[in-house]
Amino acid sequence: MPSRSASSYSRAVTTAVVCSALLVTGCGRSITTDITNVVLKSPEELADVDRTPGLSLQGFEYKKQAKRTFDHLPYQYTYVNLRTGKHVGSTNERNSRRAQGIVRLxxxxxxxxxxxxxxxxxxxxxxxxxxxxxxxELYSVFPNSISWVADKYQLDATTANNYWAYSQTSSYDVAYFLGQLLDREPDATLLAVMRERQSLNPQQNYGSGVLPNIIGSQTAESDENKEYFSAGYGSDFVAVGAVNTSKTTLTDMMKYQVLGEGKPYPTETEKPSASETTSATSTSATLTSRAASGTANTKTAAVTKTATTTATKEPTDY
Structure with missing residues (x-):
């Protein structure tokens, strides 16, 4: 696809906001979003600003991590509904892993x-x-960009590297970042461009990008074509996943974990055995599932598990 000039910022951006009951690929309506002169603010500047009605970050149950733990498992996923508080996450969702191109966000x-x-x-x-x-080029101009975002949005597993693709993050951090934008900065230029990508590049959508009601998405692949990351958001939810296997596996995992449909992943064979794992006690991840109704009488259930890793030494190329 040829490059566009700056004047194309004001083009119509096809979005699925109006199709909450349909897959985004089946939506034919559009709205016009002008992303030319959007001025974004930091969370501190937004402290006294009204948030998007009905949305909340409580589902993330954010607590600052005492230290960073590297993730050695081949999968990671996080889903949070900002309206109901439903949270589905792998036990290792807050562990650091190589970010690849997802740091482009x-x-x-x-x-x-x-x-x-x-x-x-x-x-x-x-x-x-x-x-x-x-x-x-952008990272050479803005070498502090990843660290700035990590500090501003409290992304505890996110660290910058001299080479951007070797920076680290987690599915939780990416989801928490997008969740804060939806909640506090719904007109953010980044969200608009993710909507444009979702509508223009359906062939690049896998993982989170194929979930129902996804409005905007971003995917990333490693140079070795063995690691895949995907992030997506709807009008009131975020979904992020990463695997060290294939696009198909990532898609299967997100469908199964978020929707309860399709092929189970991870299966017992993909999970580390007791003899292979060591406890990562600093990241006792909480998998919380709340009733989707969001009513005053909604009961919540939290299952806290200790995350596990398959090794204690971080790969040298990470």
């Missing part, structure tokens, strides 16, 4: 916030086309 958000017209257009093309060359 962080670099892009910084560029939309701090950059000029040139950087904003570059960020848009970077996100739409997974452009490594543009990512290299």
């Amino acid at each position: 962080f670099i892009g958000h910084y560029a939309f916030t701090k950059g000029g017209e040139k950087e904003r257009e570059q960020a848009r093309r970077m996100l739409l086309h997974d452009d490594n060359a543009i990512t290299d």
Whole structure:
């Protein structure tokens, strides 16, 4: 797809906001979103600003981690409904793993916030086309972008690397970041570009991107084509997953864990055996499931498990 000029910022962005009961691929209506002059604010600046009605970050049950733990399991997932509080997450959802191209969300958000017209257009093309060359250039201009986002949005598992693809994050961090944008900055340029990507690049959508009612999405693949990351959001939820297997596996995992449909993943054979695992006590992850009705009498159930890892030494190339 050819590059677009800065003037195309005001083009119509096809979105599935109006189709809450349909898959995004079956939605034919659109709205126009002008992402040219959006000025984003930090969470501190938004402290006294009214949030999106009906949404809340309580489902994340955020508590600052005492220390960072590297994730050695081949999968990770996080789903949070900001309206009902429903939270589905793997026990290792807050452990750090190689971020690959999903950090383009962080670099892009910084560029939309701090950059000029040139950087904003570059960020848009970077996100739409997974452009490594543009990512290299933007990261050289904004080397503190990942750290800035991690600090501003309290992303405890996220750390920057001199090479952006070797930075680390977690499914929880990416979901928490997008959740804060939905809750506090629903007009964020990043969200608009993710909507545009979802509508323009359906062939790139897998994992979270194929869930019903997804409005915006972003995917990432490692150079080795063995690691896959996907992030998506709807009008009131976020869903993020990562696997070290295949696109199909990532899609199967998100469908099974979020919708309860399709092929189970991870299965018992994918989970580490007791003899292979060591306890990661610093990240006792909580998998919380709340009733979807969101009524005053809703009962909540929390299952707390201790996350496990298959090794104690971090890979040298990470």
